[in-house]
Amino acid sequence: MHRAFATTTRRQQTYLDGLWDFCPDPADRGFAEEWYARFPSPARKLWVPGVWNTIPPFLYYEGPAWYRTHFSLGPCEAAVIHFGSVTHQANVWLDGEPLGEHYGGFLPFSFTVLGPKAGEHELVVRVDNTHDMTTTIPSASLDWFRYGGITRPVWVEPLCQPGYIASMRLTPSVERGVPTLHVRAELVNVREESIRGEWRFYADGTLMRSDRVSLQAFGSEVLLFAVELPGVALWSPDQPNLHVARLEFMGDDLIERTGFRDISVVGQEVFLNGERLRIRGVNRHEDHPDWGFALPVHLMVKDLAILQDLGVNALRGAHYPNDPRLLDLCDEKGILFMEEIPLWGFSSEQLRLDILADRAAAMLWAMIERDISHPCIWAWSLLNECATDTPEGRLVVEQLVQTARELDPTRPLTFASNRGTADICFDLVDIVSVNAYHGWYRHDMTWADFLDQMRAYAGDKPLLITEFGAGGIYGCHALDEGVLWSEEYQAKALTDALEAFATREDLLGYYVWQFCDTRTDPSRALGRPRSYNNKGLLNEYRLPKLAYHALKKWLRGESPQTGQSFTQY
Numbered sequence: 001m002h003r004a005f006a007t008t009t010r011r012q013q014t015y016l017d018g019l020w021d022f023c024p025d026p027a028d029r030g031f032a033e034e035w036y037a038r039f040p041s042p043a044r045k046l047w048v049p050g051v052w053n054t055i056p057p058f059l060y061y062e063g064p065a066w067y068r069t070h071f072s073l074g075p076c077e078a079a080v081i082h083f084g085s086v087t088h089q090a091n092v093w094l095d096g097e098p099l100g101e102h103y104g105g106f107l108p109f110s111f112t113v114l115g116p117k118a119g120e121h122e123l124v125v126r127v128d129n130t131h132d133m134t135t136t137i138p139s140a141s142l143d144w145f146r147y148g149g150i151t152r153p154v155w156v157e158p159l160c161q162p163g164y165i166a167s168m169r170l171t172p173s174v175e176r177g178v179p180t181l182h183v184r185a186e187l188v189n190v191r192e193e194s195i196r197g198e199w200r201f202y203a204d205g206t207l208m209r210s211d212r213v214s215l216q217a218f219g220s221e222v223l224l225f226a227v228e229l230p231g232v233a234l235w236s237p238d239q240p241n242l243h244v245a246r247l248e249f250m251g252d253d254l255i256e257r258t259g260f261r262d263i264s265v266v267g268q269e270v271f272l273n274g275e276r277l278r279i280r281g282v283n284r285h286e287d288h289p290d291w292g293f294a295l296p297v298h299l300m301v302k303d304l305a306i307l308q309d310l311g312v313n314a315l316r317g318a319h320y321p322n323d324p325r326l327l328d329l330c331d332e333k334g335i336l337f338m339e340e341i342p343l344w345g346f347s348s349e350q351l352r353l354d355i356l357a358d359r360a361a362a363m364l365w366a367m368i369e370r371d372i373s374h375p376c377i378w379a380w381s382l383l384n385e386c387a388t389d390t391p392e393g394r395l396v397v398e399q400l401v402q403t404a405r406e407l408d409p410t411r412p413l414t415f416a417s418n419r420g421t422a423d424i425c426f427d428l429v430d431i432v433s434v435n436a437y438h439g440w441y442r443h444d445m446t447w448a449d450f451l452d453q454m455r456a457y458a459g460d461k462p463l464l465i466t467e468f469g470a471g472g473i474y475g476c477h478a479l480d481e482g483v484l485w486s487e488e489y490q491a492k493a494l495t496d497a498l499e500a501f502a503t504r505e506d507l508l509g510y511y512v513w514q515f516c517d518t519r520t521d522p523s524r525a526l527g528r529p530r531s532y533n534n535k536g537l538l539n540e541y542r543l544p545k546l547a548y549h550a551l552k553k554w555l556r557g558e559s560p561q562t563g564q565s566f567t568q569y
């Protein structure tokens, strides 16, 4: 399944999970030797969805690699082949013929094949996870591992009728107190003759709208309408009420799930359904030693159970669009989510390059398009630690703000900055978000002074700490909490920061860096023992460190240092 619920009652969906033929192509010979038509033999086998960098001998392989599988189709009008995510460049062939290509890991794409023959088909994908400093997002400078692979499900949908629903985007909002759903859907005709049919839109099983529509030969029609649902229960972290929307057209249907909540920014505060919001969150990469980016669903369920045990109310999907199933689970559990594109650490020289600015806008668009219906998403983040203290950074932020607002005027926008008071882009967004590591990378200023400084700078906008934390190697203990890399040091640095935050009524909240230890780029080994980013509250196998227990106590209103109860703002 590519979602945590069924997305259709009518279409057949064949998931291509399994062992695919696999051939790395370090010399990049595959195109010239037409591997899409003659796959090298004998081939290795690799599990899809997955990454190749968890399996010797490909632990550090970066470059092109080819995958092949087979599937069969019965008689049908057309078939759609969906990819949940390929990191990062994908070129796809069906039966030796090119279907198309896609750039942008962590985001979905699909191809529609008209009139495919019934029987066996061969699907070949060339995946390239090469990262560079001038064309790719993310770039080659990273603090996470540059995994390559077909990292999320691939599935085929045969379409047995001429008209089908190509997409459905739901934007939930609460307008003048009334839960409202803005619907955009695209209906497509896959036949060479015009067709006419009825569409029907249901909310929680009740027919809300219907109409007849004519589609030209191979034509399409966009439906745009809003439905009001007065009286339906709102979504909130305490009561994550969800609602099901279903669109039907000529024997096809698509299902999406959503929830209604009102998010507004007023001065220094953010309100959720009229109540002052406080973020108590953690940052989380999609990473595990055995799975890389391609986390199985049971691990997502486990991670969320750990987060609930910890007592946080929010996740930041640092630093890229997360698996939609994780977002579905956050919707169900009432965990607030901040999502961002992997525009991480780009310099002004990079941001000046059109290809990067265009790719960033395209990725932002695709992320919002994919995830707009999730009630758990309370804000979009445009980037992380880029040159937002330069005019080049400002131009890119302007472009991204415009892109995001065009698609989703309902959610606040922000970006995570490490430029402090030198940042020149905060006026363009709704929330001032800062990453800061006092007590770890920096010892020249206290948290209290930093927060005073940032408050003065943020003026009448909400202030959010999108990252803070310290390194601690699991199992490394010291009698003295001043010993760097010990669990004791990490827990102390975290608690010091939390104590400073607790005195600030004007702080929207914080996200700890980070949920668990994550594999990082080998070039960072000197500052990253084990080649891991060791700032996790848990280690990479999800075993808790002292910092986990300290935060858990803190979130229950008990000071880990004095054991006394206190009130948090």
Ligand code: ADA
Pocket: 143, 319, 384, 385, 418, 435, 467, 513, 533, 535
């Ligand atoms: C940055 C960055 C994170 C991580 C962190 C760290 O703030 O955004 O991805 O690299 O620093 O651990 O230093």
